[in-house]
Amino acid sequence: MSSAQLTLLCLLPSLVVLWLLASQDPKRRRSLRLPQRQPRLPRTPGVALLLLPGLLLGGFGQWPALLMWMGLTLSLGWLLTQLLAWRA
Amino acid sequence: MLRLPQHQTKTLLAIHGWSAVLLGLLLYAVIVTGVACVFAREIADWSSPLERAVDDPYPRGTDMALRRLAATVPAQYQEELFFYPRAGGRLYAFFHRHEQDAGGKPVERGVAAEIDPLSLQILARREGSADALQRSERSNALADFMVEMHVRLHVPDPYGLLLTGVLGLAMLVAAVSGFLIHRHLLREIFTLRRWRAQRGADGALLASRDAHVLAGSWNLPFSFILAFTGSYFSFASAFGIPAMAMVAFKGDQEAMITAIVGHPAQEDRRMQATADLDAMLADARARSGVAPSFVQLEHWQRADARVTFFLPAQGSQLSSPTYVYDGASGAFVQEKPVLGLRPSLGGALADLMAPLHFGNFAGLLSKALWFALGFAAAYVALSGLQLWTQRRAESRAWRRLARAVHWVGYGLPLALIATAHAYFPARQSEVLPQEAMMQMFLLVAALSALAALLIRELAQLRRLLLLATAVALLGLPVLRLLCGGPGWWRALQAQLYGVPALDLLLLAAGIWCLWLIRSPGTLRMPSLRELRS
Structure with a gap:
């Protein structure tokens, strides 16, 4: 499997977790005056889940994929926050 | 601590703030040019394509x-x-x-x-x-101009490298101090109060602050990586290598580099024909599965000739191997790390610096990613400078600095795009492209400075500079075509896919600039009237 394919494979679960964390984030909801929700995924296990694919990539020595996964997760996290602020 | 009169403390504070902002503006220039340099090779291919795409850079012959x-x-x-x-x-x-x-x-x-x-x-x-x-x-001049601006800010050696090295350290300090002072980094990582931007001066500042903190927080690991590796490159060339050579090799930098890279072969000055390079290239390709990125041949037509093939990183590796061949016989000698003859921790760390800084370890995908992360770093630098100056906009001195921030922030990308407008006609004529591009860069920088002096409202200045940038971006593919570059259909037929792709990106960037003119975005700065009310 190429580095790009591995990156995308690991990125997908991270994006799902990122979406869950962002959509339920209490500070974001409060600042946008949205009703608070009971978190479906608590923050600490959520962050651990978010980082898990990266740890696996590092553990298997897939360094280019690890760097790309990290870069994409960070870039898309930034983009997602921007989009959620627009939607609100 | 020294006890100073109040007016002296104020003056020192002003000097402190001004120097920090001026350093920040230079750092912004280095980051913006760095973002362009990620695609230096693609820019060179786009600006000077051959008749058709080159499948094999080292063909037989x-x-x-x-x-x-x-x-x-x-x-x-x-x-x-x-x-x-x-x-x-x-x-x-x-x-x-x-x-x-x-x-x-x-x-x-x-x-x-x-x-x-x-x-x-x-x-x-x-x-x-x-x-x-x-x-x-001539053919590589546009990419070279961008790289030179990023690496040395066009300041002669060693001062340019020292300056960019210091700026890299400043970025490192900004990343670490930003991390330390922002206590709620994780808690606020999804917080962006964009809606507050339209609610008076305080709301605009809050939204701008959120936008800056958000981009900075998400970009923090990469800011650290880019700043560290950038400083390493600047200081290694400007200071590290000469200093080590002075201490250990009596100032002989060549001898030091030879020792670090690997022991030279026994010198043999007898004349002997160099073996077939095509055969060595084919062997290196068969061993690695890729074409070398760089080939060095020492002692052409001598008995002690040695050929070194530098290969790009492959598979799950970030480091790049090198193959050494005996130049006289054409025989494979060894695979060695870039530094030294055997793998070492120091060599591996030194080898990591280039892929981490250039993002060129996995083709276009990793390059596009480094481009995006570099863009975010530029956004963080500019929004930070804007916030810093706007918060102090009550003072006339700081208002001048806010003007300078707008001039560099929006004028620099414009001046960089303008250099490409100078490149294409210069390449067609007898004029040296490098000189024409520098003249154009200085002219556009001077014109945007004039605009910054004459236009009262910063929002208006921002709109004007963005409009000029949009026009420059939208006009660039047309100018390329007028100056003899291939049209899209011809480029596609010749498999020069990078030409229409970069044209489209320029057009998209131009349209985005036009959209920015209409949309104040989260970086809307309060006007003087709002601040005074």
Whole structure:
């Protein structure tokens, strides 16, 4: 499997977790005056889940994929926050 | 602590703030040019394509073409040769010798040529020092201009490298201090109060602050990586290598580099024909599965000739191996790390610096990612400077600095795009592209400075500079076409896919600038009237 394919494979679960964390984030909801929700995924296990694919990539020595996964997760996290602020 | 009168403390504070902002503006310039440099190779290919795409940068017959070139090169310059593909796939070959200038600085002097890998004909041939050759560069000049701006800010050595090294350290300090002062980094990582931007001066500042903190937080790991590796490159060339050479090699930098890279073979000055380079290239390709990115040949036509192939990183590796061949027999000698003869931790760390800084370890995907992360870093730098100056906009001195931030923030990308407008006509004429581009850069910088002085409202200045940038971006593909570049249909037929792709990106960027003019975005700065009310 190429580095790009591995990156995308690991990125997908991270994006799902990122979406869950962002959509339920209490500070974001409060600042946008949205009703608070009971978190479906608590923050600490959520962050651990978010980082898990990266740890696996590092553990298997897939360094280019690890760097790309990290870069994409960070870039898309930034983009997602921007989009959620627009939607609100 | 010194007890100073209040007015002196105020003056010192102003000097402190001003110097920080001026350093920040230079850092912004380095980041913006760095973002463009991620695609330096693609920019060179787009600006100077050959008739059709080059599938193989080292086709069969490369050996013959290099020998034909060598026959025209004075013997004194045949000490060393390197060749590698660049703009449009042209094979750039440089026969040279190592000299020292009047100041003791190592200089390479010789004959450089561009070889067309499609026809194996010599397209251009020039003679001189490496610096002089770069000044008279034509096909790669646009990419070189951007790289030179990023690496040295066009300031002569070693001051340019020292300056960019210091700026890299400043970015490192900003990343670490930003991390330390932002106590709720994780808790606020999804917080962006964009809606507050339209609610008076305080709301605009809050939204701007959120936008800055958000981009900075998400970009923090990469800011750290880019700043650290950038400082490493600047300081290693400007300070590290000369200092080590002075301490351990009595100032002989060549001897030091030879020792670090690997022990030189036993010297044997007898004349002996260099083995077939095509065969060595084919062997290196068969062993690695990829074409080398750079080839170096020491002691052309001598018994102690040695050929080193530098290969790109492959598979799950970030480091790049090198293959060494005996130049006289053409036999494979060894695979070695870039530094030293055996793998070492220091060598591995040094080898990591380039892929981490350039993002070129996994083709276009990793490059696009580094581009995006670099763009975010530029956004963080600019929004930070805007926030810093706008928060102090009650004072006239800080208002002037806010004006300077707008001038550099929006004027610099405009001036950089304008250099491409100077490049295409200069390339068609006898004018040296490097000189034309520098003149254009300074002219546009001066014009935008004039606009910054004359236009009262910063929002209006921002709109004007964005409009000019949009026009420059939208006009660039047209100018390229008018100056003899291939049209989209011809480019597609010739498999020059990078040409229409970059044209489309420029057009998209131009449209985005037009959209920014209409949309205040999260970086809306309060007007003076709002601040006073």
